[in-house]
Amino acid sequence: MTSSLVLRSSLSLPTLVAQAGPRAEMRFLEFFAATIRNPNTRRAYAKAAGDCLAWCLDHGVSDLAEIAPIHIAAWIETLGQSLSPPSVKQRLAAVRHLFDWLVTGQVIATNPAASVRGPAHSARQGKTPVLDAQEARALLDAIDATTPVGLRDRALIGLMIYSFARVGAALAMKREDVFVQGRRLWLRLHEKGGKRHEMPCHHQLDDYLTAYIEGCALSEGRGPLFRTVARGTGRLSDTPLSQSEAHAMVRRRARAAGIETRIGNHSFRATGITTYLKNGGTLENAAAMANHSSTRTTQLYDRRRDEISLAEVERVRI
Incomplete structure (x- = not known):
């Protein structure tokens, strides 16, 4: 009730x-x-x-x-x-x-939508805009990490790239979801369907998160990991960052780095997976790291074919 x-x-x-x-x-x-x-x-x-x-x-x-x-x-x-x-x-x-x-619930007798067919659709590749490794590196390097906001933004973008995390799972993280295990920093992500996913940090992400947590003095506990900035102070508040705020931040950072691709929050998941596969990673391990139940889902994030298509187009020499 x-x-x-x-x-x-x-x-x-x-x-x-x-x-x-x-x-x-x-x-x-x-x-x-x-x-x-x-x-x-x-x-x-x-x-x-x-x-x-x-x-x-x-x-x-x-x-x-x-x-x-x-x-x-x-x-x-x-x-x-x-x-x-x-x-x-x-x-x-x-x-x-x-x-x-x-x-x-016996409110109506029959389901009027049961017999209605939706439009045909089959996707072998996702439409999410992605960055290549050089663009992603340029974006991260362009962030001023001398301020609390810069430390936060670099840590959030880095987390989505290096851990293949959905923005929803990243923003739902608490401070306690970043922890040390076996002398290494680990992440605890709460994914769709109540699934809990733990994985070690990439060494670069380890540096970003450590700098963010120490630089902003985020104490251990259940407070949100990624927070808004208190108005007029330049300091982080206790309010968690929303997806719309994260999207606005990503677009702002991309413009500042001179990136014209219209990326969004989800672009970093696809960027991380594609870069991992380009460097010899397997589809099965990528699916496990992304916490996908099927490799078919992971394949939607694999954009290596974009480069093949571009190379083939350039063969038309007139």
């Missing part, structure tokens, strides 16, 4: 759900409270559900039980005009799971 009340205050209840009565409202809120633990997934699913139900209301559906497969199919067709196939498939999955939950 507490989780539902918290969600009620943070979620905008769709009109069709509110009109369906208290039972539908509670079942709708329980879907997000009981079945989704990841806050990013919860936010994405809530947006998809809200958009879908608002679209149905705008197109003549006056009751939750009136939503039919044709409405969901038309909504998906509309989304396909502005979103990529993976984004459309994610939104379809969100509403399909929501309607399943409403069916099992």
